[in-house]
Amino acid sequence: MAHTFDCIVIGLGGFGSSALYHLARNGLKVIGIDRFPPAHRFGSSHGRTRMIRKAYFEHPDYVPLLHRAYALWAELEEDYQEQLYFECGLVLAGDPKGETISGARHAAKLHNLTLEEIARSDAASRFPGFQFRDDHEVVFEPQAGYLRVEDCVLAHLEAAERLGAIPVFGEAVQSWSVTEHGVCVETKDERFEAASLIIAGGAWSNQLLNDVLPPLQVLRKVQFWCPVQPEWSAASQQNPAFYFDMPEGGFYGFPSQEGCTLKVAQHSGGEVVDDPLLVDYACKQSDRDPIEQFVKSTLRGVSPWPVEHAVCMYTMSPDGHFIIDRHPLHSHVVMAAGFSGHGFKFTSVIGEALTELVMTGRTSLPMDFLKLDRFGHKQGV
Numbered sequence: 001m002a003h004t005f006d007c008i009v010i011g012l013g014g015f016g017s018s019a020l021y022h023l024a025r026n027g028l029k030v031i032g033i034d035r036f037p038p039a040h041r042f043g044s045s046h047g048r049t050r051m052i053r054k055a056y057f058e059h060p061d062y063v064p065l066l067h068r069a070y071a072l073w074a075e076l077e078e079d080y081q082e083q084l085y086f087e088c089g090l091v092l093a094g095d096p097k098g099e100t101i102s103g104a105r106h107a108a109k110l111h112n113l114t115l116e117e118i119a120r121s122d123a124a125s126r127f128p129g130f131q132f133r134d135d136h137e138v139v140f141e142p143q144a145g146y147l148r149v150e151d152c153v154l155a156h157l158e159a160a161e162r163l164g165a166i167p168v169f170g171e172a173v174q175s176w177s178v179t180e181h182g183v184c185v186e187t188k189d190e191r192f193e194a195a196s197l198i199i200a201g202g203a204w205s206n207q208l209l210n211d212v213l214p215p216l217q218v219l220r221k222v223q224f225w226c227p228v229q230p231e232w233s234a235a236s237q238q239n240p241a242f243y244f245d246m247p248e249g250g251f252y253g254f255p256s257q258e259g260c261t262l263k264v265a266q267h268s269g270g271e272v273v274d275d276p277l278l279v280d281y282a283c284k285q286s287d288r289d290p291i292e293q294f295v296k297s298t299l300r301g302v303s304p305w306p307v308e309h310a311v312c313m314y315t316m317s318p319d320g321h322f323i324i325d326r327h328p329l330h331s332h333v334v335m336a337a338g339f340s341g342h343g344f345k346f347t348s349v350i351g352e353a354l355t356e357l358v359m360t361g362r363t364s365l366p367m368d369f370l371k372l373d374r375f376g377h378k379q380g381v
Contacts, residue, residue, distance in 0.1 A: 005194040006028045007358055008185050008374035010208060012038070014045035016200035017167075018351025021076075023198075026355055029111045031192060032165065033185065035172035038157055039150040041119035042279075043202045045148055045344060046225045047310045049254045049263060051089050051241055053144035055115045057103025058357050060279040061369045062304050063111040065349050068365065070211055072157045072348035073147065074259035080155035083148075086256050088145030091118075091127055094245025101245070104139055116140040129239035129300050138246075146254050149344060156351070175272035176208070178330050196358045197330040203313040205337035211274060212328055216338050219270030219314040220279055222287040224306035226295060227263040243267070244298060251294045264304050266290050267341060273313060284311045308330070314341035318375065324350060325372040326357055334358055335372075 007023050009016045012034035019060075023030040036042050037212060052069070056062040072377050073085050094100040108115035118126060118138040157167055166201075171187040182195040201208040203218045243252045249268030269290070273279055288306065295304035317323055317338030327333035333355045334351060349365065356363040 003031070003190070003192050005031050005192065007196045007198060008033065008183065008192055008194040009200065010176065010185065011200040011202055011204070012157065012167055013202050014044045014153055015350050015354070016198070016346040017153045017160070019200060019336070019354045020165050020167065020351075021156040021160040021163070021357040023358065024160045024165035026359060027028060028355075028359075029288040030160075030165045031194075032160075032167045033171050033173055033187065033192070034169050036169070037169050038167070038300050039153040041310065041312075043276075044313050044315065044339070045153055045202075045347075047263075047312055048149060050147040050149045050344040051144070051243075051252065051254070052085065052089070052147055053141055054111070055092075055104040055108040055141050057092075057100050057107060058193075058342060059369070060103075060110045061366065062346075063107055063113070063364050065346055066167050068352070069346050069349040072352065073152075073337060074151075075269060076155050076159065076348060079159050082151065082155070084152050084155060085147055087143060087145040087199040089240035089241055090141045091130065091138060091241070091242040092141070092245075093123075093130070093132055093136045093138045095135065098245050100243065100250070101137055101139060103142070103197070104141070107272075108141075114142055116142065117303065127239060129302075130242065131298050133344045140240075144241060147345065150345075152347065156347075163321045173208070177261045178333070182332060183330075185348070196334070196335045197359060198336070198354050200336045200338075200354075201313050204272065205315060205335075209335055209337065213323065213335075213337060214318050214374070215317040217315060218276060221265065221270050221312050221314050221340075221341065222261060222275050222283065223265040223310045223312065224288070224291050225263050225308040226306045227302065227303040228260065228262050228292075229301040244294070246294065246298075248290060248293070251291075251298070252300075261300070261307065264291060264295060264302075266294070270314060278312060279313065281311045285341075314339075316340045322346075322350075322370045323372055324353060324357075324367055324370045326361070328372060331361060332358075340350075340378075349379040
């Protein structure tokens with residue numbers, strides 16, 4: 001006998017957990033299903049921290065969504081009674097003609113954001129933990145910072161449960177289908193029915209939505225924690241989050257946590273993953289080499305030899321931007337996919353948008369640039 005709900009959410013990582021919360025917040029009877037435990041390490045929403053910023057170099061149209069995301073993170077913190085967002089500022093460094101610097105400046109100018117221009121002569125003294133290239137320019141976004149990623153997922157899940165949502169873990173979705181009255185989702189042992197469905201499958205989006213999505217490429221990404229020396233800790237108040245657009249690729253990191261290690265990772269590159277269930281979680285020398293080189297050339301007082309690592313996945317859309325839309329053939333099925341390694345900061349607002357799409361068929365948020373039809377697919381009906 002099937003269990004019946006107003007909406008089912010497939011996937012309870014960053015985006016699915018937020019959708020579950022916002023659906024329940026709006027009074028819907030909702031269930032979420034995930035094959036892994038809460039805030040697990042087998043997808044894309046783990047690794048302690050994720051960056052959040054507003055001078056969005058990838059595309060200025062994300063900025064209005066970020067304004068709303070910041071507000072919703074603050075609301076969730078108040079509800080959860082624990083700090084989730086930490087403002088530490090963000091240093092961006094790179095070629096002034098490259099996407100990072102020129103894009104951040106464009107977004108800041110277009111949306112009247114605070115983005116400080118740091119003279120090359122002042123950058124080293126203001127941020128003594130970094131070594132800047134002579135051909136780079138530096139800007140600083142004071143309102144940027146980081147989110148505690150696992151805590152954010154748990155906060156959405158716990159708040160959703162308090163509002164009556166039912167999260168189900170340890171159940172892999174085997175299939176979903178459209179019925180006369182809505183949708184049906186089947187796991188190995190259960191059958192669930194609902195009027196609507198949200199699919200937030202992360203690295204499993206190709207399998208769950210292979211009839212409508214453009215090909216999504218899943219990449220294996222490795223995050224590292226490197227020991228910090230006393231001089232870094234002494235200068236930690238002047239060392240915010242950072243993103244360096246280097247000739248070898250993009251590298252980012254976060255302030256020392258607990259005063260002993262610094263998180264650093266490469267945003268670019270990554271090995272292609274054929275099956276997200278068979279990701280190699282071991283650390284290889286080829287993973288370490290670019291990090292060691294970056295740390296040696298750019299970070300002062302940080303050991304280039306990491307003592308810890310974590311593996312996650314980027315699910316890349318063809319253009320590097322998100323896909324948020326209704327299914328083109330089934331208007332009561334809503335999808336969120338292709339977050340391309342820069343999506344987590346948006347989970348609070350995307351959950352709200354997905355809920356609006358389920359409830360009204362449209363969202364009040366300015367998200368047309370993320371619709372599926374930009375790839376030539378017919379708009380949902």
